[in-house]
Amino acid sequence: MATFQETGLDEQILKAIGELGFVEPTPVQEKSIPEILNCGKDIVSLAQTGTGKTGAFGLPIVQMADPSLDHVQAMILSPTRELCLQISKDLTNFAKYKPEVQICAVYGGSDIRKQIRQLRQGAQIVVGTPGRVIDLIERDVLKIDQIRWLVLDEADEMLDMGFKDDLETILSSTPETRQTLLFSATMPPFIAKVASNYMNDPIEIKIGRTNQGADTVEHHFYLVRPGDRYLALKRIVDMVPDIYSIVFCRTREETKEVAEKLIADGYNADALHGDLSQAQRDMVMQRFKMKHLQILVATDVAARGIDVRELTHVINYNLPDDIEVYIHRSGRTGRAGRTGISAAIVCKKEQSKIKQIEKISGKTFIRKMVPNADEICQLKLQYFVQGIADQQVDEESAVAKFIPEAIEKLAQFSKEEVIAKFISAEFESVNKYYQSANDLNVAVEEPRKKGERQLGDENMSRLFINVGKIDAVRPGDIIALINEFTRDLPKVNIGHIDIMRNFSFVDVDGQYSDQIVAALNGRVVDGYRIICEVAVPRSDSDDSEGGDSRRSRGGFGGGFGGRRGGRRSDRRDGRDFRDDYYPSPRPNRADRRHRDRGGKQK
Numbered sequence: 001m002a003t004f005q006e007t008g009l010d011e012q013i014l015k016a017i018g019e020l021g022f023v024e025p026t027p028v029q030e031k032s033i034p035e036i037l038n039c040g041k042d043i044v045s046l047a048q049t050g051t052g053k054t055g056a057f058g059l060p061i062v063q064m065a066d067p068s069l070d071h072v073q074a075m076i077l078s079p080t081r082e083l084c085l086q087i088s089k090d091l092t093n094f095a096k097y098k099p100e101v102q103i104c105a106v107y108g109g110s111d112i113r114k115q116i117r118q119l120r121q122g123a124q125i126v127v128g129t130p131g132r133v134i135d136l137i138e139r140d141v142l143k144i145d146q147i148r149w150l151v152l153d154e155a156d157e158m159l160d161m162g163f164k165d166d167l168e169t170i171l172s173s174t175p176e177t178r179q180t181l182l183f184s185a186t187m188p189p190f191i192a193k194v195a196s197n198y199m200n201d202p203i204e205i206k207i208g209r210t211n212q213g214a215d216t217v218e219h220h221f222y223l224v225r226p227g228d229r230y231l232a233l234k235r236i237v238d239m240v241p242d243i244y245s246i247v248f249c250r251t252r253e254e255t256k257e258v259a260e261k262l263i264a265d266g267y268n269a270d271a272l273h274g275d276l277s278q279a280q281r282d283m284v285m286q287r288f289k290m291k292h293l294q295i296l297v298a299t300d301v302a303a304r305g306i307d308v309r310e311l312t313h314v315i316n317y318n319l320p321d322d323i324e325v326y327i328h329r330s331g332r333t334g335r336a337g338r339t340g341i342s343a344a345i346v347c348k349k350e351q352s353k354i355k356q357i358e359k360i361s362g363k364t365f366i367r368k369m370v371p372n373a374d375e376i377c378q379l380k381l382q383y384f385v386q387g388i389a390d391q392q393v394d395e396e397s398a399v400a401k402f403i404p405e406a407i408e409k410l411a412q413f414s415k416e417e418v419i420a421k422f423i424s425a426e427f428e429s430v431n432k433y434y435q436s437a438n439d440l441n442v443a444v445e446e447p448r449k450k451g452e453r454q455l456g457d458e459n460m461s462r463l464f465i466n467v468g469k470i471d472a473v474r475p476g477d478i479i480a481l482i483n484e485f486t487r488d489l490p491k492v493n494i495g496h497i498d499i500m501r502n503f504s505f506v507d508v509d510g511q512y513s514d515q516i517v518a519a520l521n522g523r524v525v526d527g528y529r530i531i532c533e534v535a536v537p538r539s540d541s542d543d544s545e546g547g548d549s550r551r552s553r554g555g556f557g558g559g560f561g562g563r564r565g566g567r568r569s570d571r572r573d574g575r576d577f578r579d580d581y582y583p584s585p586r587p588n589r590a591d592r593r594h595r596d597r598g599g600k601q602k
Helices: 009-021 029-039 053-064 083-094 112-121 130-138 154-158 165-173 189-198 226-238 250-266 278-289 324-328 348-361 373-390 402-409 415-435 475-485 510-518 540-546 547-554
Strands: 045-048 074-077 103-106 127-128 149-152 179-184 203-206 217-223 245-249 268-274 295-299 313-316 340-346 364-366 462-464 494-501 504-511 530-539 581-583
Touching: 009 268, 029 045, 029 053, 029 203, 053 074, 053 083, 053 130, 053 179, 053 324, 074 165, 083 103, 083 127, 103 112, 103 130, 112 130, 127 130, 130 165, 149 494, 154 165, 154 179, 154 189, 165 189, 165 278, 179 547, 217 348, 226 250, 226 340, 245 250, 250 268, 250 295, 250 547, 268 278, 268 475, 278 510, 313 324, 324 348, 324 462, 340 348, 340 475, 348 364, 462 475, 475 494, 475 504, 475 510, 504 510, 510 530
Parallel strands: 045 179, 045 203, 074 127, 074 149, 103 127, 149 179, 217 340, 217 364, 245 295, 245 313, 268 295, 313 340
Antiparallel strands: 462 504, 462 530, 494 504, 530 581
16 A cells, blocks of 8 residues: 555645645545656546545645646535535645645535635635536636646536536636546446547546445345335334434435424434525534434435544435435545445335346345334343443433432332333333234235236325436436426325337326326427326237337337337346336327437427
């Protein structure tokens, strides 16, 4: 293992990071720092969250920034306000003995006038979110035409959050002589495109395999019935009294519901979602970072950029549709040399997704059983008794004067009787709660035979939507579409999403399926007219309907005009959907929108 001295950092930087407790560089720091300091070539660094990427680019940039120049020399882009502030804080710490190097953070949700004043006073390094950076560039306040370094941190997350156009705008505004440093946990196509179009023969640094989870994280899954997710979550939490965790949900409504239930049941929890104001979000995050909250229930988007390094668990209340998202989630625990657990609460139909994650990430999931009542009560009792045993008695405290009276009242009982009464009083409510608790575990689903169909839950309905991979649609886009046009509904649970080439299927709360169809059908979004219908399982007799039925095997009759018709075999998660569903009623060919391959409505 190399030392920081061997990476080429100067004495001022070494002194600062020594005081921060930095001992040895992480692998990404060991490989990146000398390259940035010495060769000046562009770098693509693929490493998981929590591997020390901020130090990898921040330490050499702080060292090389020239305080005698008052223009911006380094532009660091991050996906969220929280990560922007964290990077700015880290760089300020790195520059402790180089106070002449000015660092400015610019981000949305804060007073832009203050940020403008800071920029006009002069800053060598600017850390910002893409939207605010573009705003300041358009105001002619932030000038990046002379920068030496452009850093894209968490580039894949910026893509997931919809910053693709913003990134291209910023990249095209920078000088060709810049050194571009791209840091990403995964390598989706757009990131590869950035490397190809905007970087000059970049050096590629890989820490572990692409899309591989961190080695310090253990992966567990619990197999339960869909309606038992919340009960399973409570029991998982109950088995770890000192848990410090993020619980990931799919939608803001589910996030609010789960958090409200946990709070009502006495758990130290709160929610983080898109409906919160920036002030509310900051308050929740401050409480969580200070460990005044044990459990943070959040959506993926709301949790972007959260930098908490001591999480014991990441709990997937629902598995995400994108495997890359799962890798991001799990990477939030097991950081800074610690170990962590990424747990998933899954139902039978999600077992195939566990296999897909294992295959791509190279990690093995361990099947864990949801604890039963006796296990939870026993553990809670042990934890409580140990706490009593460890309690120090201060004879000068205000409580001490009441102890003699308590001893006198309890003197009639033996030691065993006092302990029994004490524990009974403390645990009676817990015991009553779990007395009638059922076993939540279900049997492992055997692999399906070829051609066997696996339909959604009975309380879910499957909807057909006429957009798919050809439209560059992602699961998050479909969730956002449903959320956008169903705000008047009290709650919409969204289940599994299957994105095919030309269309998509999504499982939704059955009681609201008709309202969702009515809300979405006919909407025009980005030039596309949405067709949304309830999908029904195909029956064997449908094959006798003739040519149109055969063309329906791709999900509906052969696709839109301009798309290639005929029999298709679109697959996702190892499943074959040719014979599973068609939209009902099936639209007539004349009713379908016509567009060129991948184009918008004509």
